[in-house]
Amino acid sequence: MTNPAIHFTHAVSRRPGASVTAGLRAQDRGAPDLERMQAAHDAYVATLRSTGAEVIVLDALEDYPDALFVEDTALCLPGGAVMMRPGAASRMGEVAQMRPTLAGLFEDLRDIEGPGHIEGGDILFTGREVLVGLSARTDAEGVAELRKILDEWGHPLREVQTPDGVLHFKTDCSLLDAETILSTKLLDASGCFEGYRVLHLPDGEEAAANAIRFNDVILMPDGFPKTAEMLTQEGFNVRPIDNTDCALLDGGMSCLSLRFNI
Numbered sequence: 001m002t003n004p005a006i007h008f009t010h011a012v013s014r015r016p017g018a019s020v021t022a023g024l025r026a027q028d029r030g031a032p033d034l035e036r037m038q039a040a041h042d043a044y045v046a047t048l049r050s051t052g053a054e055v056i057v058l059d060a061l062e063d064y065p066d067a068l069f070v071e072d073t074a075l076c077l078p079g080g081a082v083m084m085r086p087g088a089a090s091r092m093g094e095v096a097q098m099r100p101t102l103a104g105l106f107e108d109l110r111d112i113e114g115p116g117h118i119e120g121g122d123i124l125f126t127g128r129e130v131l132v133g134l135s136a137r138t139d140a141e142g143v144a145e146l147r148k149i150l151d152e153w154g155h156p157l158r159e160v161q162t163p164d165g166v167l168h169f170k171t172d173c174s175l176l177d178a179e180t181i182l183s184t185k186l187l188d189a190s191g192c193f194e195g196y197r198v199l200h201l202p203d204g205e206e207a208a209a210n211a212i213r214f215n216d217v218i219l220m221p222d223g224f225p226k227t228a229e230m231l232t233q234e235g236f237n238v239r240p241i242d243n244t245d246c247a248l249l250d251g252g253m254s255c256l257s258l259r260f261n262i
């Protein structure tokens, strides 16, 4: 049986532009290298396509340095898609840039109208429920507005908490299969994954928490051998992708695509 949280027919991604060097970051650890970032992005898209999915790659948006992190602009679910309302002011305009693409793909397309804020990086769809982490980017009003839409579509929403100092809920966790979550010990300690099987990131490899299950593969950041070994031992088909430059902007595997079935 296919699970719409891990089996996908389509994805949408966006190329990085030269302005990516001005992307938001919690801590300045240097500017990303556009050429290397583009090469990693190409490998990411090729890996998604290798599973048989159709991947739409949109042009770079120089006016929006963080626009390659398309996940924050929308939530795509069985039933429809919801355009988000980012908590980062510099990212608000990315939503209108993504909307026409999703309007061409989803019959039921809604908008978070505000005044609240919510970003896709704070949302984990597990197939049985939608977990939304409150964070510096996602507030209770944004979650409440999303809840009204998801009630109509029959998706239970559970409000949880992104740990302090962590950009997004999914910075610290990933869905590996219908029952299994990869999580930092810090996030799991909040109790938000009760009822799931949880695999903890090995100590020192917490930065590998943001991975994606996409059809029969797990895309994860390269350079985390203990995590790769653990997931391989668990029977997952691991595909490491260079995340050096996205990591400088606090971005990871999930941030680079919207994934859905149509």
Ligand code: GLY
Residues within 6 Å of the ligand: 023, 024, 025, 066, 069, 088, 091, 167, 249, 250, 251
């Ligand atoms: N650089 C990604 C973000 O802060 O939203």
